[in-house]
Amino acid sequence: EVQVVQSGGGLVQPGGSLRLSCKVSGFNFNLYAMSWVRQAPGKGLEWVSTSGGNGGGTYHAESMRGRFTISRDNSKNTLYLQMSALRADDTAKYFCARDVTPAAYGAFDVWGQGTIVTVSS
Amino acid sequence: YELTQPPSVSVSPGQTARITCSGDGLGKEYAYWYQQKPGQAPVLVIYRDSERRSGIAERFSASTSGTIATLTISGVQAEDEADYYCQSGGGRGIPYVFGPGTTVTVL
Numbered sequence: 001e002v003q004v005v006q007s008g009g010g011l012v013q014p015g016g017s018l019r020l021s022c023k024v025s026g027f028n029f030n031l032y033a034m035s036w037v038r039q040a041p042g043k044g045l046e047w048v049s050t051s052g053g054n055g056g057g058t059y060h061a062e063s064m065r066g067r068f069t070i071s072r073d074n075s076k077n078t079l080y081l082q083m084s085a086l087r088a089d090d091t092a093k094y095f096c097a098r099d100v101t102p103a104a105y106g107a108f109d110v111w112g113q114g115t116i117v118t119v120s121s
Numbered sequence: 122y123e124l125t126q127p128p129s130v131s132v133s134p135g136q137t138a139r140i141t142c143s144g145d146g147l148g149k150e151y152a153y154w155y156q157q158k159p160g161q162a163p164v165l166v167i168y169r170d171s172e173r174r175s176g177i178a179e180r181f182s183a184s185t186s187g188t189i190a191t192l193t194i195s196g197v198q199a200e201d202e203a204d205y206y207c208q209s210g211g212g213r214g215i216p217y218v219f220g221p222g223t224t225v226t227v228l
Binding site: 035037045050059095099100109111112 | 150151153155157162163164165168174204206208210211214215216217218219220221222
């Protein structure tokens with residue numbers, strides 16, 4: 001059974017940092033591109049970052065580039081998102097999601113439950 | 122590439138709902154469709170323009186013509202009330218772009 005368990009959300013002050021984690025089981029994590037997708041309160045879905053499978057590269061949305069870093073530990077079946085210089089408009093529920101392909105540019109067929117990040121003083 | 126969707130669609134039970142998604146990249150890139158109910162993660166409904174995912178009701182179908190993708194829900198049921206998002210590739214270096222979402226209301 002495929003499982004995705006997210007952790008690491010919470011309340012952080014503007015300018016602060018936070019690391020999100022996404023631990024998966026039930027499939028060969030190394031083979032799949034994995035991404036973070038966020039959803040601000042009452043808003044739509046926004047792609048954040050992607051880590052390619054099979055040692056593929058990483059991608060970041062323009063507004064997050066330089067502040068967010070995606071990484072993965074294939075030995076732990078875990079995806080991470082290191083967020084720094086956080087702003088109020090980063091407040092959102094962050095989803096971990098699996099692409100159907102190793103190379104990204106596909107679709108997300110498995111999603112985590114989401115973890116809430118609130119940036120506020 | 123950017124994707125455009127109507128903000129809302131209202132439909133009576135048993136009728137047909139059509140949700141459009143337009144964008145210059147469609148036709149070059151596949152369109153994908155997600156259903157999201159309040160408080161839940163999105164669910165992939167359609168992949169590669171028109172392939173219905175296993176386990177998704179047959180009343181869901183989709184097609185792409187030119188730069189417009191369309192999700193069709195035939196014989197809408199109350200349980201289909203949700204937000205629907207289209208998604209495609211965003212061009213070089215941008216693997217994914219989402220449309221703004223369409224809220225389907227079953228009257």
